[in-house]
Amino acid sequence: MKKMLKMRVDLITIFPDYFAPLKLSLFGKAQEAGLVEVEIHDLRSFTLDKHKTVDDAPYGGGPGMVMSPVVWGDAIDSVLRQAKTKPVLVVPTPSGNVFNQEMAIKLASFEHLVFINGRYEGIDSRVVEHYQQSGEFSEVLEISIGDYVLAGGEVASLVILEATSRLINGVLGNEDSVTDDSFAPGAMQNLLEGPIYTRPASWQGLNVPEVLMSGDHAKIAQWRKDEAIKRTRKFRPDLQS
Numbered sequence: 001m002k003k004m005l006k007m008r009v010d011l012i013t014i015f016p017d018y019f020a021p022l023k024l025s026l027f028g029k030a031q032e033a034g035l036v037e038v039e040i041h042d043l044r045s046f047t048l049d050k051h052k053t054v055d056d057a058p059y060g061g062g063p064g065m066v067m068s069p070v071v072w073g074d075a076i077d078s079v080l081r082q083a084k085t086k087p088v089l090v091v092p093t094p095s096g097n098v099f100n101q102e103m104a105i106k107l108a109s110f111e112h113l114v115f116i117n118g119r120y121e122g123i124d125s126r127v128v129e130h131y132q133q134s135g136e137f138s139e140v141l142e143i144s145i146g147d148y149v150l151a152g153g154e155v156a157s158l159v160i161l162e163a164t165s166r167l168i169n170g171v172l173g174n175e176d177s178v179t180d181d182s183f184a185p186g187a188m189q190n191l192l193e194g195p196i197y198t199r200p201a202s203w204q205g206l207n208v209p210e211v212l213m214s215g216d217h218a219k220i221a222q223w224r225k226d227e228a229i230k231r232t233r234k235f236r237p238d239l240q241s
Helices: 016-023 025-032 069-082 101-108 126-134 154-165 217-235
Strands: 007-013 036-042 088-098 112-116 139-144
Touching: 007 016, 007 069, 007 154, 016 025, 016 036, 016 154, 025 036, 025 154, 036 069, 069 112, 069 126, 088 101, 088 154, 101 139, 101 154, 112 154, 126 139, 139 154
Parallel strands: 007 036, 007 112, 088 112, 088 139
Antiparallel strands: none
16 A cells, blocks of 8 residues: 655635635645645745835836845745655746646655746745755755746646646546546646546437447457547647657
């Protein structure tokens, strides 16, 4: 039997309520089962002025505000002082490496993830540079969930955690679900998942393909592979280039 890995997740943000969805669905059940432990930290609680300021004007001019390295450093150091193992720092940013299933599998293998969620024009670049050099984190990962810009890192963190947590042993009721995913390693690697069906066999004049009701597992497997290839060629031809 596989060892149940318990993951610790710390999230630093100026909007703690943004992470209310983590109490729902599989992630919520994972916490109830003791597979994942989550703590959310309000960045503003680490400010020193009465206005709880977390940002300032950018050097060199330009639009928007940049989040202070002083406040972020104090917040991150506070989390590090509580850490029992050397964590991984996750920085959601449009300029990071594009998130994919392979990266989710990697993140699921770690025991402690710390997410720092920037806002405005982003976090002062020295924050990432400092923790890359300090050795206090086992890795510092700058991650993008796509080629677009969000108002902050919270949504990206939720996406990353949704994809990662379901890969932790014991989170899914049926672990075979992971191997059938689009982008999952194995025989169907680099293929999107094909169409799926359930009862009734006929709905709105559309019928479930007969092969799926044939009971011939070899033919069903071949049909699923063929359909996955068709869908990949149509929507993501880059995966097979």
